[in-house]
Amino acid sequence: MTKLASVAGAAATVVWNNVILPRSGLGPTGRAVAGGAFGLAAVASARSAGYGVDELGLSVTKMPAGLRYGTAASALPIAGYVTALSVSALRKRVPPRQTSPDLAGWVLFRIPVGTVVHEELVFRSALSAILGRSWPSATARVLHATTFGLWHIRAARISEDSVAGTLLVTCAFAWLLDWLRRRSGSVVAPALLHLSVNVAGAIVVESMRRRAH
Template identity: 30%
Template sequence: MEAMSLPVLRPAVAVESSPDGVVTSLPEPGHDAVRRHRLALIARGRPARLAATVAVVLTLVGLNVADHVLGWDTMWLGPVGALALLAFARWQGLTWHQLGLARHTHARGIRWGLGVIAVVAFVYLVGILLPSTRTAFLDVRYHLPPAGALLTAFVMIPVGTILLEEVAFRSVLWGFLSRHARMWQVVVGSSVLFGLWHVLPAMASATGNAAIGSAVSGLGPFAKVAVVGGTVLFTALGGILAGELRRRSGSLFASVGMHWATNALGVLFGVLAWRLAA
């Protein structure tokens, strides 16, 4: 008797249309339940995706208020907030590639990140060696002993600041916005929100940094407005640069490197600037 050939059953491949009208296939998850969940999310359409994006933005507002108004400790708020955002993004069907965390992009992202760290370190070194720009590094928040500066640069800033901000703006929010907009719009949109994220911390900058305080001292009651506006603009522009690094490398690690360099190296070089100014 001739053996009957059985048909080969192939798993369905989910497809998703971008705003450009280009159809892309989603990577096939290994678990059937996860696959069915993602297909159901795709079937819900654009309104559901928009609602999920709005939910992420509102969550970021809540985290910002918890940090800068309620005074919650960022050393636990940052990791918990980052994990919650990533869990929500995965539940909503975003892949690791869309989140900038695909394994095959790690090495490229780290190379980009290390290159940016080297460039920022050189710029900061020149900045503190020139007396005309050294005052920009004299921030009283970072007038620290060497041990305190190392703890701040390698633990407090990465865990309490960079982890949440990078996951929030260049990973989760980036992934959700990419479902609605072209790439340049994703970069600009995430960067504008990143700038607005810094409104509350900017309100203390006029008294904490000597260079900023002297620059706005003649503005009277408008000094704080100028500081906040300048901070939002500066951080939004920094967000565009970080977003471009994220776009070019395809990895979150590239923008993480830039973020650490600008913040943590600022603390380390600030210690040196205070010693030179003494």
């Protein structure tokens, strides 16, 4: 794939998440299903274009390494969340957030499928492989992280968060997730970290909300 085509593909993912999916008319569960399907389609498209399972981080032989790295990485945010809940001074620093009325559906389906499967297959599998073939390593990583940051613009606006701050945080998180993917050779590693951050974070926010009431 040419450099221009790889950038066009990255731009298409940003449009998908910020424009197309939100205007689809689907509810939260429907958007999660559509997101998971989009991730699978991105991988299928890359496979049909000649990208191998190792390039895509989908090799079965690399899964044990992915599990090891992912489990180790996931322990850190979980420990941080537990500490935040346990220490009164830290609990008070957690900003109040609106949670989903369907917490079970959120943490058991919409986060795993609509966020983790969706984003890890698109970014750490398909896009990482495509950019990695088309650009020097450092440039590919910058493009990957920047695209992941832009992917979250609409979410930042909905949450009334700083767009610049969200870009900075999500770009840094993308860099870490991509490092895990490259280090382990498997998308399982970043997927486990991504899952632990989002699910544990949702549970902490809901716990804080209930304590406040």
